[in-house]
Amino acid sequence: MKKIVLAYSGGLDTSCAVRWLKDTYEAEVVCFSAFIGEVGDRKLLMQKAKSAGASKVYVENLKEEFADDFIMPALWAHAKYEGKYLLATALGRPLIAKHLVKIAAIEKADCVAHGCTGKGNDQVRIEVGVKTLNPDLQIVAPLREWSFKSREEEIDYAEKHNILVSATKKSPYSIDKNIWGIAIEAGILEDPWTEPPADAYFMTRPLSEVPKKPLYVTIGFEEGRPVSLNGKSIKLVALIEKLNDIGGRYGVGRSDLIENRLVGIKSREIYEAPAATILQLAHEELEGLVMDRDFLHYKRVLSEKYAEQVYYGLWFTPLREALDQFFATHQSRVTGFIRIKLDQGQAVVVGRKSPFSHYSEELATYSEKDKFDRKAAEGFMKIWAMPYRGHKGK
Numbered sequence: 001m002k003k004i005v006l007a008y009s010g011g012l013d014t015s016c017a018v019r020w021l022k023d024t025y026e027a028e029v030v031c032f033s034a035f036i037g038e039v040g041d042r043k044l045l046m047q048k049a050k051s052a053g054a055s056k057v058y059v060e061n062l063k064e065e066f067a068d069d070f071i072m073p074a075l076w077a078h079a080k081y082e083g084k085y086l087l088a089t090a091l092g093r094p095l096i097a098k099h100l101v102k103i104a105a106i107e108k109a110d111c112v113a114h115g116c117t118g119k120g121n122d123q124v125r126i127e128v129g130v131k132t133l134n135p136d137l138q139i140v141a142p143l144r145e146w147s148f149k150s151r152e153e154e155i156d157y158a159e160k161h162n163i164l165v166s167a168t169k170k171s172p173y174s175i176d177k178n179i180w181g182i183a184i185e186a187g188i189l190e191d192p193w194t195e196p197p198a199d200a201y202f203m204t205r206p207l208s209e210v211p212k213k214p215l216y217v218t219i220g221f222e223e224g225r226p227v228s229l230n231g232k233s234i235k236l237v238a239l240i241e242k243l244n245d246i247g248g249r250y251g252v253g254r255s256d257l258i259e260n261r262l263v264g265i266k267s268r269e270i271y272e273a274p275a276a277t278i279l280q281l282a283h284e285e286l287e288g289l290v291m292d293r294d295f296l297h298y299k300r301v302l303s304e305k306y307a308e309q310v311y312y313g314l315w316f317t318p319l320r321e322a323l324d325q326f327f328a329t330h331q332s333r334v335t336g337f338i339r340i341k342l343d344q345g346q347a348v349v350v351g352r353k354s355p356f357s358h359y360s361e362e363l364a365t366y367s368e369k370d371k372f373d374r375k376a377a378e379g380f381m382k383i384w385a386m387p388y389r390g391h392k393g394k
């Protein structure tokens with residue numbers, strides 16, 4: 001191994017990893033950091049990586065690419081793993097894999113590395129992503145190999161090698177955050193019977209602190225893409241960030257679940273995803289207004305499959321690509337407005353309209369405006385029941 005590109009977060013693990021890789025493999029280490037959540041301190045990140053021994057540091061703001069190429073497809077797919085998790089972390093990993101491979105090519109590196117642990121899903125997502133994009137690259141996961149047994153040992157190692165690490169107190173949780181949401185695990189959360197304490201939430205307020213009065217927001221969609229907020233056009237990343245802020249203030253988008261990891265473990269994780277919750281609710285509602293029953297019911301099956309593909313690290317695969325085509329097919333009709341009420345931790349749809357709406361008041365009404373042909377209903381039942389006539393139920 002001559003040159004390694006490391007996915008570098010600036011945290012203790014990846015900081016130690018720079019030096020460890022350099023010494024263990026006698027290789028040059030190039031660091032790559034991506035901003036897909038908050039934009040961090042670029043200079044500090046570079047300083048830290050250099051202090052750990054990196055020969056070069058790439059820091060890239062990839063929020064737009066993340067939103068356009070990863071969040072949008074997941075939004076169209078209505079992707080939720082096990083019906084609940086909106087996949088923020090799972091969507092971020094293939095993006096990181098893609099850029100690791102890209103930088104490895106630029107740098108003529110023969111290896112990439114990451115700081116994922118050996119029992120999580122993220123190692124799978126990054127490594128399968130890298131292998132699908134460039135099977136010739138070697139991959140090293142220092143956390144699966146090195147002998148550090150505790151955080152203290154890593155801190156000692158960093159001190160010994162003059163590696164700059166932030167002085168901030170370590171949170172008792174393991175956190176991963178980007179604009180599509182935050183995942184929080186470990187610490188006291190490992191006891192599935194314990195209610196998450198207040199300090200385990202970062203993006204949303206508890207119900208005791210949300211505004212008393214509800215807030216109404218209107219999201220405008222054009223051809224499937226959310227393009228406006230309360231009548232004002234807004235870019236996708238800005239909209240997501242704004243909805244995280246507003247939704248968070250109303251306590252929207254929290255969940256607490258036991259999920260089935262790909263590696264076979266059940267884990268307890270809590271999530272906050274205000275913008276993702278609101279946007280997926282809005283998109284589902286609008287699509288429900290403009291599409292027919294068969295399409296909608298069948299799509300649910302594919303949504304579940306799609307969420308699994310994403311969760312299992314199978315992003316760069318023929319099936320995911322084909323499913324994206326399916327979900328894109330009728331987005332041109334998903335144009336219109338959805339009105340949502342944010343109230344006491346909930347986001348609830350209260351209004352919807354679209355030029356492509358299939359809703360007909362004349363057909364639905366119970367008033368004198370009714371145009372529904374009740375006579376025809378009789379014949380419909382006759383034929384619908386035909387196969388089952390006389391079948392005595394159990």
Ligand code: ARG
Nearest residue numbers: 089090121174175176183185
């Ligand atoms: N369980 C989530 C997933 O597999 C999140 C993983 C990262 N979580 C964390 N707290 N570091 O996508």
